[in-house]
Amino acid sequence: MKCISWNVNGIRAVLKKDFVEILYALDADIFCIQETKAQPDQIEVDCELYPYQYINSAQKKGYSGTMIFCKEEPLSIRYGMNMEEHDTEGRVITLEYPEYYVVTVYTPNSGDGLKRLDYRMEWDKAFSAYLKSLDKPVMACGDFNVANEEIDIKNPKTNHKNAGFTDEERNSFKENLLAYFVDTYRSLYPEKVEYSWWSYRFKAREKNAGWRIDYWLVSPELKDKIVDAKILTDIYGSDHCPVQLDIEV
Structure with missing residues (x-):
């Protein structure tokens, strides 16, 4: 099975940049996107590959949001984590299949001046608890807004106090997610x-001064079923590029 995750940084913008053609070219079984920045009535993606499309939009217009395209109809769909304090920004969709769950997430950014760092720490714990509550193996993907190790960022020394590479965020990612997935x-x-995100500033992508903050995480019992994992750096249209998981499930 081929699975793709991509932070598109605005579904309406990327639809003007060959998004549908990319959907056809990649031909994934499941295609998850983050940061749609749109309400359901503003999103119309005409792609015959995907008869099933699920949208979770933020209450705040033009902000956050997630979406999943899939070829096979899931047994059930959940929007959010059933936690009111975390479910107003459209950040999570869960699809249930007979043998596993697929979860897409757009993790909150700690923001300029780390003004949302405390909330981010609460989110990591809540999201981890949610994933662990699921009663089948999990494949979780998305923009986790953290570069885990120094190898995952071009300039680690100058970023230790910046959102996405603070010690607090990296330790939280390890303790709440990588300890279990x-x-x-x-x-x-x-x-x-390799990197999956580059700032729009300072010609960062041209210089490959990037961060790896987009992931596919799986339950340990699925580890032996992983065939390949790829970062599709040749696909443009966003400040992120897609990340791919090939898995036998």
């Missing part, structure tokens, strides 16, 4: 250097 890309490629 497998980073599919790093499990296969422990020393490979």
